[in-house]
Amino acid sequence: MLAALLFLIPAVFFVYGMLRDRRRLSNAVWLGIALVMLLLLLAEAGRDNPVLSLPLVLAFMLAVLGLLLLPLALLANGLVMVRREGRSLGNLLSLLAGLALLGEMVYFAWGISQPNDWVRGSAIGLFLVSAYIAFLFVSLLLYSVIYGRTGRRSGFDGIVVLGAGLLGSRVPPLLANRLDRALRLYRREQEAGRSPVIVVTGGKGSDEHVSEAFAMSEYLFERGVPAEDVVLEDQATTTEENLRYSKKLLADRGLTGRVVAVTNNYHVFRTAVLSRKQGLRLQVIGAPTAWYFVPSAFLREFVALLVRNPVVHSLACVVLMVGGLALTQIG
CATH class of the missing domain: 3.40.50.620 (HUPs)
Structure with missing residues (x-):
């Protein structure tokens, strides 16, 4: 019951935001929260229902596999961009994002096994920050697709x-x-x-x-x-x-x-x-x-949208980093 309520609240805010103004950034955030809550709702329902549990397990495995392969895909795309478009900063974004994501994964795998609480805490905090940025990225990506495929298509002056x-x-x-x-x-x-x-x-x-x-x-x-x-x-x-x-x-x-x-x-x-x-x-x-241009271009758009609210996102990242350090200190 609680999981259903946690899904309905952001879903209602999302629909209301769409009806009020489809151009609101908050619509993307509410969409992301609603989808996360929906996944939790399905996970809860699937515990006692094998018809739901098997697809959920397969979906989770595919998501993990996709996450592991994402840095390699970004690196490959970055090389294609440099070869076809040149070495500008915008064209290097997917390559830099792939290196950053790969570095974060390596640091987390190494740091979480260290005996030093500060090292483990920083690994957890960095993971939480990465998860926050990934949540915003996926939310904006999905909502961009929804926005681009809805709305009026004729009757323009x-x-x-x-x-x-x-x-x-x-x-x-x-x-x-x-x-x-x-x-x-x-x-x-x-x-x-x-x-x-x-x-x-x-x-x-x-x-x-x-x-x-x-x-x-x-x-x-x-x-x-x-x-x-x-x-x-x-x-x-x-x-x-x-x-x-x-x-x-x-x-x-x-x-x-x-x-x-x-x-x-x-x-x-x-x-x-x-x-x-x-x-x-x-x-x-x-x-x-062109397919190869989209990852770098959307990363550039994502960064441009993030910097519109630098204080909010910086504060969120600081809180998450401090939270990761606090978890190991409390433990």
């Missing part, structure tokens, strides 16, 4: 395509995916008798020959979009500026109705969170991304 880096003056595949997704939305609206405006947004980087907005507009013109349906926003350098400047351009044209922002699937939820922070009412839709 404006389509904002967020910029990404160019190759000189050429639109790379990552940005082309966003533009192709926007084109499909645009043509669907036309088939329904509407004529939305497409806002292409992004300034000129130091290594780019033209602004991202200009290159994106040329891409759309080549595919039959009339010039009067394309608006250029060529000043923005961040996602927040992309959204803010685009909103003003749409308002200047008298378009204050429904707006959709198009970005890549790994970037969808953070864009939604930023739009909520700015008081913008818009839907965010994702475009597909």
